[in-house]
Amino acid sequence: MIYRSKAPLRISFAGGGTDVSPYFEQYGGVVLSATINKYAYATVSERRDSDTSITSLDYGITAKYRSGERLVYNGELDLIKAALKHMRKSRNKTGLDLFLHSDAPPGSGLGSSSTMVVALVGAFRAARNLPLTNYDIAELAYKIERVDLGIKGGMQDQYAATFGGFNLIEFHANSVVVNPLRVALDVLNELEYSLLLCYTGKTRLSANILDRQISSVVEKKTDVMESLHRSKVIAIELKNALLQGRLSDFGALLHDAWLEKKRLDASISSSEIDELYSIARKNGVLGGKILGAGGGGYLLLFCDFRKKHVVSQKLEAAGGQIVPFGFDFQGLQAWEVRARSPRRRG
Numbered sequence: 001m002i003y004r005s006k007a008p009l010r011i012s013f014a015g016g017g018t019d020v021s022p023y024f025e026q027y028g029g030v031v032l033s034a035t036i037n038k039y040a041y042a043t044v045s046e047r048r049d050s051d052t053s054i055t056s057l058d059y060g061i062t063a064k065y066r067s068g069e070r071l072v073y074n075g076e077l078d079l080i081k082a083a084l085k086h087m088r089k090s091r092n093k094t095g096l097d098l099f100l101h102s103d104a105p106p107g108s109g110l111g112s113s114s115t116m117v118v119a120l121v122g123a124f125r126a127a128r129n130l131p132l133t134n135y136d137i138a139e140l141a142y143k144i145e146r147v148d149l150g151i152k153g154g155m156q157d158q159y160a161a162t163f164g165g166f167n168l169i170e171f172h173a174n175s176v177v178v179n180p181l182r183v184a185l186d187v188l189n190e191l192e193y194s195l196l197l198c199y200t201g202k203t204r205l206s207a208n209i210l211d212r213q214i215s216s217v218v219e220k221k222t223d224v225m226e227s228l229h230r231s232k233v234i235a236i237e238l239k240n241a242l243l244q245g246r247l248s249d250f251g252a253l254l255h256d257a258w259l260e261k262k263r264l265d266a267s268i269s270s271s272e273i274d275e276l277y278s279i280a281r282k283n284g285v286l287g288g289k290i291l292g293a294g295g296g297g298y299l300l301l302f303c304d305f306r307k308k309h310v311v312s313q314k315l316e317a318a319g320g321q322i323v324p325f326g327f328d329f330q331g332l333q334a335w336e337v338r339a340r341s342p343r344r345r346g
Helices: 023-027 078-087 112-128 134-148 156-163 185-194 207-218 222-243 247-262 271-282 305-317
Strands: 002-014 029-046 052-056 061-065 096-102 166-171 176-180 195-199 285-290 298-303 333-337
Touching: 002 112, 002 156, 002 222, 002 247, 002 298, 023 029, 023 222, 029 112, 029 156, 029 222, 052 078, 078 112, 078 134, 096 112, 112 134, 112 156, 112 333, 134 156, 134 176, 156 166, 156 176, 166 222, 185 195, 185 247, 185 305, 195 271, 195 305, 207 222, 222 247, 247 285, 247 298, 271 285, 271 298, 271 305, 298 305
Parallel strands: 052 096
Antiparallel strands: 002 029, 002 333, 029 096, 029 166, 052 061, 166 176, 195 298, 285 298
């Protein structure tokens, strides 16, 4: 049997960083995000033997593990190994072939690594009929990445990818609450039409940025604490503007969110990012921000529709790459691949 899944990548409008421990345990976190039609995919196929084979198209790696072989974390496919350790606890001991790939590279700021774990857990849920709710899947994906492997980061990516759509997500010391937003269709269409996604030309490693942010929270550094507190307020204001159809205010608030985000760490932006953002602002962009922890990846920009084509041309001339996208509202999806009947001859 073959089972396949896909989970959508996300764009975060405001509140990123407030979902990172230890901030949310002490003060509570709030993030406004939406998922887009770029995905992480996982395919799980049963084998005749009890071995496991993993192929990652993104990293260009294929690895095989014998039944009962200890899975060692060595920097190669560690996220997949950690997920496998959890899945090996189920009673089904059938060997597996795993095939994985994503529409965006790790370090893009779209949550691709966390989304891949969500997709893999979703495929396992389908293949082994596991009684996991969406909250269970998101929590398990978080545990695999942040607890088992100790990879620095927040909680928003796992929940956004699992649930899909527009959500205001609240993070508390002992719980997470996903609040789906019922945004009017005409507002969604206009927002999608007004947004630009610009790849800056390089990915980034966010661990150092997050390490410094976490240390700043522990030390209660004034600038960082004020920025995180203000980011939660902006997330609520953005949510209200969106539900009320005040998209010009939404665009302006994105600019405010970017100013607060840059206060978290000097490495969140760069001369290249600042130059692209300056060009965008001079040519009709009301506001925008870098996605993810910062340092590279994608810029999300809200643009006057009459100037959208000019902004696109200017950014690409400066080395950016405009990436078309739309919103996704389905979240994690998994399905069984039906065997194709052989074609009859004659």
